Every structure is written in structure tokens, then in C-alpha cells.
Amino acid sequence: MRLNESDWDKQIAALPFGVVLHGERGAVLAANASAATLLGLTAEHLRTGSRPPQWRLHDDTGAAVPAMADLSAQVTRAGSGMTMPLVVTVQGAAIRRLWADLVPDRERLLLILRPVSAEPARAAGLLDPVTGLPHRALLFDRIGQSLARARVHGGQTTLVLADVRGLRAVNQAHGFECGDELLAVLGTRLRAGMRADHTVARYTGGTFAVVAEHARGTGAAVAESVRELAQGRVLVGGGVLRPRLRIGWASSGGDATVHQMVCAAEDRLSH
Structure with a gap:
């Protein structure tokens, strides 16, 4: 059975990592408090799509992160999830570095956020177990x-x-x-x-x-x-x-x- 947005809120509220559910056009349908904390936002910012002054989200090259609707389209074309590095900056200074897992859920997109400091436990997942190549x-x-x-x-x-x-x-x-x-x-x-x-x-x-x-x-x-x-x-x-x-x-x-x-x-x- 497919969960509605209120069910999603209940399911993800206590998770120890950030979770954001995006709709087909990028709107936030559900999110937990951990996601807002990791992104340096309030729950209201996250829900409405508004952002504080001089708050920016980049990839690790300094380029702005594409809109969620564009990322959702890319994940759908690929037919599987993807992982990308994110950097949260305020007034030009990096305040947090994150790993973002993007997982397709039909026409919706599930965004899972973890701090880079949590990566050692997941390090084995950075190499493909079949080929031994980077993932x-x-x-x-x-x-x-x-x-x-x-x-x-x-x-x-x-x-x-x-x-x-x-x-x-x-x-x-x-x-x-x-x-x-x-x-x-x-x-x-x-x-x-x-x-x-x-x-x-x-x-x-x-x-x-x-x-x-x-x-x-x-x-x-x-x-x-x-x-x-x-x-x-x-x-x-x-x-x-x-x-x-x-x-x-x-x-x-x-x-x-x-x-x-x-x-x-x-x-x-x-x-």
C-alpha cells in the first residue's frame, strides 16, 4: 500500500538521518526534523521552499545543485538511485558537508541526507561489489x-x-x-x-x-x-x-x- 504524506511524516519522524519526500515537480511532501537540521533550515523553510538570506546549497565543485524536479528526471532516466555530495554554505562559508542519496519512488523522489562524518560506516558501499570499481x-x-x-x-x-x-x-x-x-x-x-x-x-x-x-x-x-x-x-x-x-x-x-x-x-x- 502506498503511504500518503501524513503517513510519511509519522514513519520518518524519529529516523536518525534526514529524509525529504519530493513530489514530481520538486515540492516537499514530507520531511523530518533531522533533514532541516542537516540543511541548516527551519521546518518552515523546508516545507515552503523558502531559504534564509545568503544560504546556498552546492555540490563539492562549488556549482549550485540543480532543482529537485531536474534531479528527479535524471534519476528516473537512469532507472536507479544516485548519491551526490552536498555542501551547505551561509554567507559564503561552508557550515556542513553531506551525502545525499536520491531514491525514485514512482513519480516522487526520496532524498536521504547523512553528514560526511557518518561515511566511514558506509565506506564499503563506495565500491561496487561485483566489479570492485568505484560506485x-x-x-x-x-x-x-x-x-x-x-x-x-x-x-x-x-x-x-x-x-x-x-x-x-x-x-x-x-x-x-x-x-x-x-x-x-x-x-x-x-x-x-x-x-x-x-x-x-x-x-x-x-x-x-x-x-x-x-x-x-x-x-x-x-x-x-x-x-x-x-x-x-x-x-x-x-x-x-x-x-x-x-x-x-x-x-x-x-x-x-x-x-x-x-x-x-x-x-x-x-x-
Whole structure:
């Protein structure tokens, strides 16, 4: 049974971490006191969408956090939740650093907030257990750091998303162990084949991500390298598979946000 807003308020009131339920257009439907405290807001601010003077919410690169309606659309497109770093500032000074887990709930978005100081207990969750690669939280952090370097030192940051087509069919025909084995082999192949200073991560499901820095040009060459590395034959479960990939990429000289990079790469992935 689906909970209404008043039921949500009762369920989340005593939780030791922040919880905010957003509607389809970003409006706050339910929230607990912990969320308001972590964000440095009053319950009234949180409910109405108003903000104190000189209060700002940024990602860890200093870019403003997108509207919740935009984040909800991104999570829906990805088909799974995401984690992103947040920095709360007042009068330009950081007062709190948070991890935000965004979880889709049909047409609504559940935002779970935890202080960065609580992260050691969750550190194992920053690496994907199947491939051993960084998961989304670390991926977004690496994209942000790379964009910051591009802004300061020049150069380009490229994000490549490589989606393994037919993974569901592999799971159905051969079992999830074979599907996981396929992902593990592809993750190892990408990590070994890309440059040591590139980040290779598991983005979601059957999609890998690569973050690369280069002096000039677009990300086309990086994307082609990812395709060549991943599409070769793979021995799985005593048989041979040849993965088919969809590739999407985005490049920036540092003026884009993490959110914009991910959206641009996802858009190319879907065409």
C-alpha cells in the first residue's frame, strides 16, 4: 500500500538521518526534523521552499545543485538511485558537508541526507561489489574534481557512459552469476586498458563510466577507446559472448556541472 504524506511524516519522524519526500515537480511532501537540521533550515523553510538570506546549497565543485524536479528526471532516466555530495554554505562559508542519496519512488523522489562524518560506516558501499570499481558516489566526486582541474589548469574533461546491451537476456538465459561474471570481466578489461589517471566506475546496472582528462579536442577518441576495449569476446560460464554496447559521452573545459555532464552523456546514450 502506498503511504500518503501524513503517513510519511509519522514513519520518518524519529529516523536518525534526514529524509525529504519530493513530489514530481520538486515540492516537499514530507520531511523530518533531522533533514532541516542537516540543511541548516527551519521546518518552515523546508516545507515552503523558502531559504534564509545568503544560504546556498552546492555540490563539492562549488556549482549550485540543480532543482529537485531536474534531479528527479535524471534519476528516473537512469532507472536507479544516485548519491551526490552536498555542501551547505551561509554567507559564503561552508557550515556542513553531506551525502545525499536520491531514491525514485514512482513519480516522487526520496532524498536521504547523512553528514560526511557518518561515511566511514558506509565506506564499503563506495565500491561496487561485483566489479570492485568505484560506485556512483565516488564517480561523481571524480567528475567534479576533474572539472575543477580543467577550470584551473585548462584542458578537457570527458565522461563516457558504456551500456552493455542484452545484459538482461544474459541473466535470463545463463543466470545472474554469468551476468555478474560478464560485468566483472568488462570492468577489469576497462581498468587495465585505460590510462592509470582515468577513472573507471560502474555507473548503474550494466552501464560503466569512464572519466578522462585530455589537453584538447572532443571525447570521441576516448569513447572509441572504451568501445574497442569492451566489445571484444568474453568467456563466460563456459561459453563465448560478444558484448554489444551503446556509447554516450560529454566533454567540458570545466564550465559544466557534474549534473550537466551526466545528463549530456545520458542523452547521447539514448540516441
